[in-house]
Amino acid sequence: MSEQKNTYRSIFLWGDKKIRPLEEGVRKLVKNKFGLTDTDLDQSHLFADDEVRLGTSPALSEKQIKELQNICGTENVKTDDYSRARNAHGYFFGELLKLRMETIDSPPDVVVYPKSEQEVAQLLAFAEKENIAVTPVGGRSSVTRGVETPQGGISLDLSGKLNRILEVNETNHTVTVETGVMGPQLEAHLNKLGYTCGHFPQSFEYSSVGGWVAARGAGQASTGYGKIEDLVLAMHVVTPVGIIQTKDYPATAEAWDLNKTFIGSEGCLGIITRVTMKIRSYRPKNTAYASFIFKDFETATSMMRKAMQSEIGVPHLFRISDPVETETAFSINGFENSVSDRFLKAMGYKTGSRCLMFVSVEGDKGYTHLVKKKTKQLAKKHHGFYIGGSPTKKWLKQRYESAYLRDPLMDAGIMTDTVETAVPWDKLISLWKAVRTYLEHREKSHVMVHISHVYENGANLYFTFLSPMKKGHELEDYKAYHKGLIDAIHQNGGSLSHHHGIGRALAPWMEEEIGSTAIGLMQAVKDHLDPKGILNPGNTLGLRAEA
Ligand SMILES: Cc1cc2nc3c(=O)[nH]c(=O)nc-3n(C[C@H](O)[C@H](O)[C@H](O)COP(=O)(O)OP(=O)(O)OC[C@H]3O[C@@H](n4cnc5c(N)ncnc54)[C@H](O)[C@@H]3O)c2cc1C
Missing domain, CATH: 3.40.462.40 (FAD-linked oxidase, cap domain/gating helix)
Structure with a gap:
C-alpha cells in the first residue's frame, strides 16, 4: 500500500487513499474470464500520478473572494488548484475516467468550509446577490455526477467544519446533527451511549448525513431500519429566499410532508444544515x-x-x-x-x-x-x-472492503461499475433477466447481481459489471454501454435509482420517467426557493440548467 499526495490519483482513489494490489482471487477471475495475461493486468492503465495543475485562475473577483473570507474566515476559503480539483468530482465511473485522463473540465472557483448555519445563510445571500453558483458537498461520494460544478462558483463543503453532533435525546430516541457529520463519527458517538443510527451505506465511512439525506440513500440494513426517508424526523434547510425548519413531531397531518420535499433534492433546493434522525438501541x-x-x-x-x-x-x-x-x-x-x-x-x-x-x-x-x-x-x-x-x-x-476493488481493477484496464434500481415483485425476475442479457451482449463482460433492500411490494436489484476497457475510447465506450443499461432498466419497469439518486448522470431520463407535469412541479418548487437557479445548477435531477 502506498500513499498518494496532491496527484489526480489521490483524488479518485477511494476511501483511505491507499492502493491495494489486485487480490489474487480477483486477478485469477479476470484473467480467466477475459483471456488476459499478467502483463496485460500490470500495465498501470491511466495511472494519473502527476501533480494536479488546473492552469486557470478562479473566475471570481478578489473582492468576491474577500467577502467570502469575511463571512467564513480566511482559512476556510480555498482557491488553490488541489482544493478546487478535489471538489470538482465525485465517484461516477465517467468522472473517475476523466480524472485518470488528468482532465478537470470545470472546477469550482473556490471551496468554502462554513462553520455554522448562520454562515451558510450569509454565503447564500451573497451568492444570490452576485449570481454565483453554489454546490453543496458532504463526503463527495456521489456516484451520479451530483457534486460537479459545471458553472464553477462555490463548492460549499460541509464536511470540514459544519459537523457537530448537537443533541442525543434519549426520551424521544433522536439525534440532532449538523449535516457535515460523517458516518463513523456519528455511529461511534451513538454506540457509546448505547444507540445506533441504523444507516450503513457501503460508503458509510466517507459520506455525510447531509449527503445521505440529499441523495435519498439506503444503508445495507435498510430492510430493517428503513431508507433515510424513514429515519429523518426534522431538518433545517437554508435557501436563497429564507430558512425552512421542520419539527420533530413523530407524525403530523400538516399538509404534505415538507421533509420529503428536501430528501432527494440533491442540493438543488437549499443547503440542509441540520437533521434530526431516529436512533435505535445498539445491542x-x-x-x-x-x-x-x-x-x-x-x-x-x-x-x-x-x-x-x-x-x-x-x-x-x-x-x-x-x-x-x-x-x-x-x-x-x-x-x-x-x-x-x-x-x-x-x-x-x-x-x-x-x-x-x-x-x-x-x-x-x-x-x-x-x-x-x-x-x-x-x-x-x-x-x-x-x-x-x-x-x-x-x-x-x-x-466496506469491496469498494477498494475498483481502483486496482481500473489500473488493470477493467471497466468496473455498479447500477441499481427498485422494482415491484411482479417485474423483478423479468427485469433481472433482461438487464443481465443487455450487459452480457458486450463481447467480454462479467455481470453480478444482488438484492439488498427488500420490501413487502418489491425489492432493489444491484448490478455490478466488469469488462475490459476499449483503450483510447474509454469514455465514449462507457457512456454508450451505460446509456443502454439505463434504457434497459427503464424499459423493463425499474426505477432510475433505488438509492444512488439521479444527479446529472440519470437526469436525461427523468422527464420520461415521471412525466412533464411532475417535472414542471419540481421546477416550480426550484424556481420558488432558488429563483436565480444558483443551487447545484447544470441539469441536476433533470431540472433546467438555468432558471
Ligand atoms: C463506494 C461507494 C459505495 C456507495 N454505497 C452506497 C450505498 O450503499 N447506499 C447509498 O445510498 N449510496 C451509496 N453510495 C452513493 C453515495 O455514497 C451516497 O449518495 C451518499 O449518501 C452521499 O453522501 P456524501 O456525503 O458523500 O454526499 P455528496 O456526494 O457530497 O453529495 C451528494 C449529493 O447531495 C448534495 N448534498 C450533499 N450535502 C448536502 C447538504 N448538506 N444539503 C444539500 N445538499 C447536499 C450534493 O450537492 C450532491 O448532489 C456509494 C458511493 C460509493 C462511492
Whole structure:
C-alpha cells in the first residue's frame, strides 16, 4: 500500500487513499474470464500520478473572494488548484475516467468550509446577490455526477467544519446533527451511549448525513431500519429566499410532508444544515445471523417476498446474490471444489444456478431469535439449505472492503461499475433477466447481481459489471454501454435509482420517467426557493440548467 499526495490519483482513489494490489482471487477471475495475461493486468492503465495543475485562475473577483473570507474566515476559503480539483468530482465511473485522463473540465472557483448555519445563510445571500453558483458537498461520494460544478462558483463543503453532533435525546430516541457529520463519527458517538443510527451505506465511512439525506440513500440494513426517508424526523434547510425548519413531531397531518420535499433534492433546493434522525438501541450481542444456499434465484426471491409479506418479523440485513455473484464469491474465497462445495453439489445446489443469502436480525433477544427461527422455517420450505451464521458474519465484517476493488481493477484496464434500481415483485425476475442479457451482449463482460433492500411490494436489484476497457475510447465506450443499461432498466419497469439518486448522470431520463407535469412541479418548487437557479445548477435531477 502506498500513499498518494496532491496527484489526480489521490483524488479518485477511494476511501483511505491507499492502493491495494489486485487480490489474487480477483486477478485469477479476470484473467480467466477475459483471456488476459499478467502483463496485460500490470500495465498501470491511466495511472494519473502527476501533480494536479488546473492552469486557470478562479473566475471570481478578489473582492468576491474577500467577502467570502469575511463571512467564513480566511482559512476556510480555498482557491488553490488541489482544493478546487478535489471538489470538482465525485465517484461516477465517467468522472473517475476523466480524472485518470488528468482532465478537470470545470472546477469550482473556490471551496468554502462554513462553520455554522448562520454562515451558510450569509454565503447564500451573497451568492444570490452576485449570481454565483453554489454546490453543496458532504463526503463527495456521489456516484451520479451530483457534486460537479459545471458553472464553477462555490463548492460549499460541509464536511470540514459544519459537523457537530448537537443533541442525543434519549426520551424521544433522536439525534440532532449538523449535516457535515460523517458516518463513523456519528455511529461511534451513538454506540457509546448505547444507540445506533441504523444507516450503513457501503460508503458509510466517507459520506455525510447531509449527503445521505440529499441523495435519498439506503444503508445495507435498510430492510430493517428503513431508507433515510424513514429515519429523518426534522431538518433545517437554508435557501436563497429564507430558512425552512421542520419539527420533530413523530407524525403530523400538516399538509404534505415538507421533509420529503428536501430528501432527494440533491442540493438543488437549499443547503440542509441540520437533521434530526431516529436512533435505535445498539445491542450487537443480540444480533442473530443466518446464511442459506438456494437452488435458484427465482425460488430465493420468492422466499424473500414471502418473508416480507408474512409478518414474521423483518431481517435488518436481507441479501441474496444471483448465481454469477454467488459463484464469483465462492471462487474468490477459495470455496470452489472444497469438501463443503462438493457436498452442496451432491445435494442438488448446482454451480450456475445456486444462490447465497445473508440474513441478520437486530433488536431484543427474543425478537431476533424468533425472526431467525421463522426465516429458517420459510427458507426450508423453499429448499434453502442453512449454512450457519458465519458466512453472514464474515460478509458483515468486510462489507466496506469491496469498494477498494475498483481502483486496482481500473489500473488493470477493467471497466468496473455498479447500477441499481427498485422494482415491484411482479417485474423483478423479468427485469433481472433482461438487464443481465443487455450487459452480457458486450463481447467480454462479467455481470453480478444482488438484492439488498427488500420490501413487502418489491425489492432493489444491484448490478455490478466488469469488462475490459476499449483503450483510447474509454469514455465514449462507457457512456454508450451505460446509456443502454439505463434504457434497459427503464424499459423493463425499474426505477432510475433505488438509492444512488439521479444527479446529472440519470437526469436525461427523468422527464420520461415521471412525466412533464411532475417535472414542471419540481421546477416550480426550484424556481420558488432558488429563483436565480444558483443551487447545484447544470441539469441536476433533470431540472433546467438555468432558471
Ligand atoms: C463506494 C461507494 C459505495 C456507495 N454505497 C452506497 C450505498 O450503499 N447506499 C447509498 O445510498 N449510496 C451509496 N453510495 C452513493 C453515495 O455514497 C451516497 O449518495 C451518499 O449518501 C452521499 O453522501 P456524501 O456525503 O458523500 O454526499 P455528496 O456526494 O457530497 O453529495 C451528494 C449529493 O447531495 C448534495 N448534498 C450533499 N450535502 C448536502 C447538504 N448538506 N444539503 C444539500 N445538499 C447536499 C450534493 O450537492 C450532491 O448532489 C456509494 C458511493 C460509493 C462511492
